[in-house]
Amino acid sequence: MSGYTDEQLAQISNELRERVLQMIAKAGSGHPGGSLSAADIMTYLFYEVLRLDPQHPKWPDRDRFILAKGHAAPILYAILAKRGFFPEAWLDTLRQLGSPLQGHPSMKDTPGVEASTGSLGQGLSFGVGVALAGKLDQKDYRVYVLLGDGEVQEGQVWEAAMAAAKFRLDNLTAILDYNGVQSDGKVPDVMPLEPLADKWRAFGWAVWEIDGHNFADIRRAVTEARGVRGQPAMIVAHTVKGKGVSFMEHRAEWHGKAPSAAELATALTELHAHRQPAGDAGASGKGREGDDQQ
Amino acid sequence: MILQARYQWGKTQKATRDAYGEALVALGRTNPDVVVLDADLSKSTKTALFAAEFPERFFNAGIAEQDMMGIAAGLAASGKIPFPSTFAVFAAGRAYDQIRNSICYPNLNVKIGASHAGLTVGEDGASHQMLEDIALMRVLPNMTVVVPADATEAAKAVPALAARPGPAYLRLGRPAVPVLFDDDYPFEVGRAALLREGRDVAILACGVMVASALQAAEELAAAGIEAAVLNVSTIKPIDQEAVTWAARTFGALVTAEEHSVIGGLGSAVAEVVAETVPVPVVRVGVRDVFGQSGKPAELLAHYGLTPAAISQACRDVIARRDARH
Numbered sequence: 243m244s245g246y247t248d249e250q251l252a253q254i255s256n257e258l259r260e261r262v263l264q265m266i267a268k269a270g271s272g273h274p275g276g277s278l279s280a281a282d283i284m285t286y287l288f289y290e291v292l293r294l295d296p297q298h299p300k301w302p303d304r305d306r307f308i309l310a311k312g313h314a315a316p317i318l319y320a321i322l323a324k325r326g327f328f329p330e331a332w333l334d335t336l337r338q339l340g341s342p343l344q345g346h347p348s349m350k351d352t353p354g355v356e357a358s359t360g361s362l363g364q365g366l367s368f369g370v371g372v373a374l375a376g377k378l379d380q381k382d383y384r385v386y387v388l389l390g391d392g393e394v395q396e397g398q399v400w401e402a403a404m405a406a407a408k409f410r411l412d413n414l415t416a417i418l419d420y421n422g423v424q425s426d427g428k429v430p431d432v433m434p435l436e437p438l439a440d441k442w443r444a445f446g447w448a449v450w451e452i453d454g455h456n457f458a459d460i461r462r463a464v465t466e467a468r469g470v471r472g473q474p475a476m477i478v479a480h481t482v483k484g485k486g487v488s489f490m491e492h493r494a495e496w497h498g499k500a501p502s503a504a505e506l507a508t509a510l511t512e513l514h515a516h517r518q519p520a521g522d523a524g525a526s527g528k529g530r531e532g533d534d535q536q
Numbered sequence: 537m538i539l540q541a542r543y544q545w546g547k548t549q550k551a552t553r554d555a556y557g558e559a560l561v562a563l564g565r566t567n568p569d570v571v572v573l574d575a576d577l578s579k580s581t582k583t584a585l586f587a588a589e590f591p592e593r594f595f596n597a598g599i600a601e602q603d604m605m606g607i608a609a610g611l612a613a614s615g616k617i618p619f620p621s622t623f624a625v626f627a628a629g630r631a632y633d634q635i636r637n638s639i640c641y642p643n644l645n646v647k648i649g650a651s652h653a654g655l656t657v658g659e660d661g662a663s664h665q666m667l668e669d670i671a672l673m674r675v676l677p678n679m680t681v682v683v684p685a686d687a688t689e690a691a692k693a694v695p696a697l698a699a700r701p702g703p704a705y706l707r708l709g710r711p712a713v714p715v716l717f718d719d720d721y722p723f724e725v726g727r728a729a730l731l732r733e734g735r736d737v738a739i740l741a742c743g744v745m746v747a748s749a750l751q752a753a754e755e756l757a758a759a760g761i762e763a764a765v766l767n768v769s770t771i772k773p774i775d776q777e778a779v780t781w782a783a784r785t786f787g788a789l790v791t792a793e794e795h796s797v798i799g800g801l802g803s804a805v806a807e808v809v810a811e812t813v814p815v816p817v818v819r820v821g822v823r824d825v826f827g828q829s830g831k832p833a834e835l836l837a838h839y840g841l842t843p844a845a846i847s848q849a850c851r852d853v854i855a856r857r858d859a860r861h
Contacts, residue, residue, distance in 0.1 A: 302615075349613070349642045357613070361637040367603045368638055371610020371618075374595065378571070378616070398634070401603035409595070 246289055248457040252516075254324070255285040259486050260513045261320040261333060267506040269337040272345070275496040276390060277317035279421035279454070279481040286460045287386060288321045296326035299353040305383050306372050308357045310365020311390030311419060312346040313498065318355065319343050327354035363396025365389065366416060370406050373414040373474075384468065387416045392424030395433045400445065406474040407446030414474040415467045416447075419454065421483035425497045442476040454479030486513050538778050541721055541729040541767070543750065549712035553651040555687035556708050557582025559694035560619060560649075564590050570698060573608055573620040575601045580710075581621040581651045601626045605634035605646070612644040617698050620646065624653035624707060628669035639703045640676045647697050651708040653683075654794035655822070655839060656744060656832040658710070665827035665835075671799025673705040674772045680704040680725060681772040683793075683801075685746035686716045689769055692723035700725055707743065709794075711832050714747050726770045728778035734764025737850045738782040738789050742768050742801050745792035745820070745841060752846035763790075763850055774804045776812075783813035788857040790818050790849045794841060797821035816856040818849040 246254075259281050266272035284307075288294075292305040309318050316336065323330045328342070335341035342351045346360025357368045369387035376383050393399065406414055418438070426432050435441075442449045448470045452459035460479070467475035483497070484490025487509040501509060564570050564586055571593045578584040578596065587594035597604035601622055608618035620627070627650040628635070639646045650669060657664045673681045680702065684690035690708060697704040722729065728740070732753050741749035746767045753763040764786060766778060782789055789809065791802035802819030809817055822839050836842060 357610075358637060358642040361633055363602075364606050364634055364638045367606020367634070368610040368613070370603070371607035371612075372614050373610075374607065375611050375614030375616055378593070379614075398600075398602040398606065401597070401600035402606065405597055405600070405603055405607065408598075 251285055251289060251457050252282070254289060255281045256486060256513050256516050258285060258317060258320045258324065260510055262316040263487070263501055263506055263509050265316050265320065265333050265336045266500045267503070268334055269500065271337060271500050272316055273313040273498045274501065275423065275483040275490060275493070276311060276314045276419065276421065278485045278487065278490065279483050280311070280314050280388060280419045281317050281485065282455045282457065283388065283417055283419065283460060283479055284317055284321055286457055286464065288325055290461070291464055292386070293383070294325065296354070299327055303381060303383055306356045306369070306385045308359070308365050308369045308372070308385065308387045309347055310359055310387050311362065311393050312359030312365070315343070315345065315347050318347060319352070322352070322354040328352070362390065362393040363398040366399050366402035367405070369414060369416070370402050370409070370411060373406070373411040374409060376413050377411070383413070385414045387414070389416055389418045391418060391420045391422065391429050391435060392432065394418065394435060403442065403445040403447065410472050411474045412471050415464065415477065416474065417477045417479055419481050420478055421481045423483040423492060423494050423497065425494065427494050439478050442478070447474050447476040449476045449478065451478045452480070454481035455485060486516060488512060538781055539722055539724065539727045539729045541717065541731055543716040543731045546715050548715045550687035550715050551710060551712045552684050552687055552690035552708040553582050553710060555690040556649055556651065556694060556706070557585040559691040560586040561589055563695050563698055564593065567617065567698065569615060569617050571595065571611055571616045571618045573597055573604050573618055575599055575604045575622045575626065577622050580623070581649060583621045583649070601631040602634045605631040606638050608646045609638040609642070609644050612646045613642070618646050619649050621649035621651065623664060624650035624666035624669045625664055628666060628672045628705070632672060636676055640678045643678045643702050645701055645703070647704045647706065649706050649708060652710045653707045654709060654743065655827050655835040655841065656709050656711050656794065658832045658835065659829050661829040662826035667796045667822050667827065668799065669705070669707065670771055670793070670795050670801065671803070674799065674804065678702050679772060680770070681707070682725065682770050683707040683742040684769055685743060685767050686713060688715060688717040688719065688721050689723055692721065696723060696725050709744060713744050716747060723769070726773050726775060728766045728768040728770070728775040730764065730766050732763070732765040734786065735762035736786065737761065737854050738764040738766060738786045739792060739846060739850065740766045740768045740779065740782065740789060740801065740805050741792040742771060743794050745794055748841070748843045749792050749846055751843035752850065755843060755847050756850055761850065761854070768801060768805070771801050771804055774808060776808055779805055779808045780812045783809045783815045787815045788853040789815060790820060790846060790853055792820040792841070792846050795821050796824060798824055816853045818853040820846050820849050
């Protein structure tokens, strides 16, 4: 798919953010912060890049999107429903007994979910396997893996990083949702990652560093990454945890907490204001409310 | 019906890992979807044989077992039948969470070849002597666990597991062990095989302890005690029919395995027996301790995994049964 303006993508992304918060509020638990930070990247991928057929979720030639940071399941479910993989009504069953929408992604339960994730650090290895299979079968599908920043503290991620470079997996693009906040606090306080882009370069990856809320940035990096030959691609996307909701932005407490009814109402009002056609210029609002913490 | 099979004390000895490596090559020739992974132990696990013939379908993950399991999961999700292979301690232990969450939870078609299991690793010592893997793998939903008794059974298990959808754990040993079975051995996943008829007691064994159980039965026969011997090579799903038949027929069971007595074959049998035909069970295995360096035969003797220990267990369990009446 293609042909969306940045403004249209921003509009879709904010609608998805609203849906995510509604889902988590209804479920009474879940992870809003990392869903909101990933919303723009995932909107771009699912609306402009990924070759998918929602009617045939197992189509062998489809592109694969693997949500390694599985706790961001709500944004994945919201986007899969919006793309038609399953009815939107399912979203109201998130985390409930018997629901096809598990608390973390389950490939056996949900159409369009490519990997069962949630135990952090495992998604990139899985993506390496899918990319290797694509090479073996001489398929031209591409594998996208979205990693969390705290997630790359897991040693397995770096095992997978070595393997992807060794096997010259130029059909693999990883994107790192670098929102700088994890469950226990700011990433540099919990376990510093810097120099992060240099680490991926040192592991043999082609690396981009972008603003993960700027669609022009995302478009350029994802497009250039597709052109790389002989090595995997890593896009380090600087994002804002809780992006779009002033009282959630940059705050670790919103890593894994459901909003109350009043908080949800405030958040929806803010997000809705962002997507008023006259008042919003799209994704260029990075930092606009980022420091406005309550 | 209980599966019946013949055995013989042949002149040949062969390691189950050697049979595994050869069987992978044979399977690779007929099934292009079979791929093999290793973690820098391909000479030891014998996957080097596959690598030599099918280099494009062999992936060395380096010393990174967690990544190897994850890559295998991704390959399986894309239609391949991967056999990630390493030592049992690094497969079931090091990569447990990857096996649980990336492989078993989504029920992916990954066949784990776990060599160098048990005490018979020998001199490498406790760090490498995996005695808990049957327990760890058996408890995972969707997982199949097979412990072949000899090279013939190991070779038959490879294509059988490849043909069976879902994850599997194939437990293999380092040393050459007696080849008990001919090519006509009727291996089936999930079926125990009666190797020797009995009258007084049944021994249910797996892996290298099957040969020891047969020796024990011969010793007991000389003393007038007739012990049936079953090769329970599939630990999960356990052959409920065979276990309950043995419990009902003999009223006294001995289990024998090169594994902790906690959580392995003995536990699986005891679980079935306790819920169906409660009879005395005595478990021969490692008594909740780590191993140590030594020669395989020395270690088996030191930790009580011998024909003599099995014979004594048979006498004990018969006495317990008879004391009830």
